[in-house]
Amino acid sequence: xxxxxxxxxxxxxxxxxxxxxxxxxxxxxxxxxxxxxxxxxxxxxxxxxxxxxxxxxxxxxxxxxxxxxxxxxxxxxxxxxxxxxxxxxxxxxxxxxxxxxxxxxxxxxxxxxxxxxxxxxxxxxxxxxxxxxxxxxxxxxxxxxxxxxxxxxxxxxxxxxxxxxxxxxxxxxxxxxxxxxxxxxxxxxxxxxxxxxxxxxxxxxxxxxxxxxxxxxxxxxxxxxxxxxxxxxxxxxxxxxxxxxxxxxxxxxxxxxxxxxxxxxxxxxxxxxxxxxxxxxxxxxxxxxxxxxxxxxxxxxxxxxxxxxxxxxxxxxxxxxxxxxxxxxxxxxxxxxxxxxxxxxxxxxxxxx
Numbered sequence: 406x407x408x409x410x411x412x413x414x415x416x417x418x419x420x421x422x423x424x425x426x427x428x429x430x431x432x433x434x435x436x437x438x439x440x441x442x443x444x445x446x447x448x449x450x451x452x453x454x455x456x457x458x459x460x461x462x463x464x465x466x467x468x469x470x471x472x473x474x475x476x477x478x479x480x481x482x483x484x485x486x487x488x489x490x491x492x493x494x495x496x497x498x499x500x501x502x503x504x505x506x507x508x509x510x511x512x513x514x515x516x517x518x519x520x521x522x523x524x525x526x527x528x529x530x531x532x533x534x535x536x537x538x539x540x541x542x543x544x545x546x547x548x549x550x551x552x553x554x555x556x557x558x559x560x561x562x563x564x565x566x567x568x569x570x571x572x573x574x575x576x577x578x579x580x581x582x583x584x585x586x587x588x589x590x591x592x593x594x595x596x597x598x599x600x601x602x603x604x605x606x607x608x609x610x611x612x613x614x615x616x617x618x619x620x621x622x623x624x625x626x627x628x629x630x631x632x633x634x635x636x637x638x639x640x641x642x643x644x645x646x647x648x649x650x651x652x653x654x655x656x657x658x659x660x661x662x663x664x665x666x667x668x669x670x671x672x673x674x675x676x677x678x679x680x681x682x683x684x685x686x687x688x689x690x691x692x693x694x695x696x697x698x699x700x701x702x703x704x705x706x707x708x709x710x711x712x713x714x715x716x717x718x719x720x721x722x723x724x725x726x727x728x729x730x731x732x733x734x735x736x737x738x739x740x741x742x743x744x745x746x747x748x749x750x751x752x753x754x755x756x757x758x
Contacts, residue, residue, distance in 0.1 A: 408468035408534035409739045409756075411445070413454035415747065419739055420466060422530075425538035427481030432489045432541045434497065437553035439532035440472030441746050441754040442561045443587055444682060448527065449743055455527050462528045470533030470756070471526030473497040474547060474556035478536070489541040496545045496556045496716070497532070498709045499525040504542060512708035514543070532557075533736065533756060545712045548720040554733075554755050555726040558592070559716050561706065562753065563726055566592035566657075567715035568707035569678045570600065573653045577601025582642050582651040583622075584667050585658030586613040588729060588753040589680060593655050595620040599724050602653075605645055607638070607663070610750060620728070628663075642670040650675060659684050668693050668701065676700040729753045 502517025523529040586608040598621025606617035631637035650672035659681030731752030
């Protein structure tokens with residue numbers, strides 16, 4: 406089979422690998438869709454790739470891609486039929502933990518007490534390939550109403566947005582400021598709108614803000630175009646919320662300035678959630694948090710239970726998650742696909758098999 410390997414330094418290769426065979430408790434998926442996630446870019450960009458970033462990896466080249474969706478084509482010994490069966494349409498929760506600790510047993514395998522044994526697409530073979538082997542317990546059934554591309558989005562980016570909105574306790578009478586309208590932020594805009602909230606979307610890309618309006622944003626702000634630049638962001642959000650500030654905010658940008666603004670733009674008793682990876686933020690603890698009773702939340706992806714809830718919500722509401730994808734690629738188009746994605750000026754991309 407073929408699989409994409411990130412070499413780092415903005416290089417990748419499409420290599421040949423043996424077709425996988427399932428062991429006890431495992432399955433093999435025929436991948437139908439594999440999403441491109443912003444997190445992949447650090448392995449694509451960094452010289453030396455994931456190994457240079459300190460990840461403990463299997464020997465040899467690792468197939469990338471951590472938004473898997475496909476069909477079960479082989480089942481190993483000891484897998485209950487209810488858990489996996491031939492022909493089952495599935496997403497895959499892209500972590501493997503011990504399987505029995507308090508976090509793994511509730512679907513939060515990335516929080517495994519023993520440490521995450523595998524991050525598929527990073528330390529173990531992922532979904533940018535024809536086939537993928539994984540434990541049956543990491544599967545989440547894909548509703549029949551949803552496409553494989555939608556399932557791939559839910560498997561990381563859209564699922565991450567859903568997880569953050571759930572942590573915030575978003576309700577229909579809330580206003581929410583969403584910083585960054587890349588794939589995760591745009592998913593948050595789409596889902597928050599579907600949940601009935603008033604959405605203020607922020608980005609420095611006019612193209613991304615235009616898409617945010619298409620996905621349900623009630624107002625958009627470009628910090629670069631405000632009279633005093635980014636310094637006006639908090640004031641602009643307060644003006645849009647009757648002088649009080651937003652009830653909630655979500656930062657998907659990883660920008661230190663945006664993170665601080667996401668806290669400062671809140672009304673008293675507001676909640677801010679950070680989902681963008683890496684970097685830092687500087688806050689005045691007393692004035693930005695304590696004396697306004699502000700809650701600051703970090704949210705890292707989602708559980709298998711949350712992934713299933715997200716998929717069911719999207720199916721029941723008929724939400725067009727496929728519209729997130731501006732580009733659809735074949736595996737043999739990986740080089741131009743990642744060159745374009747690296748520019749971070751487009752929407753989401755997906756490999757379809």
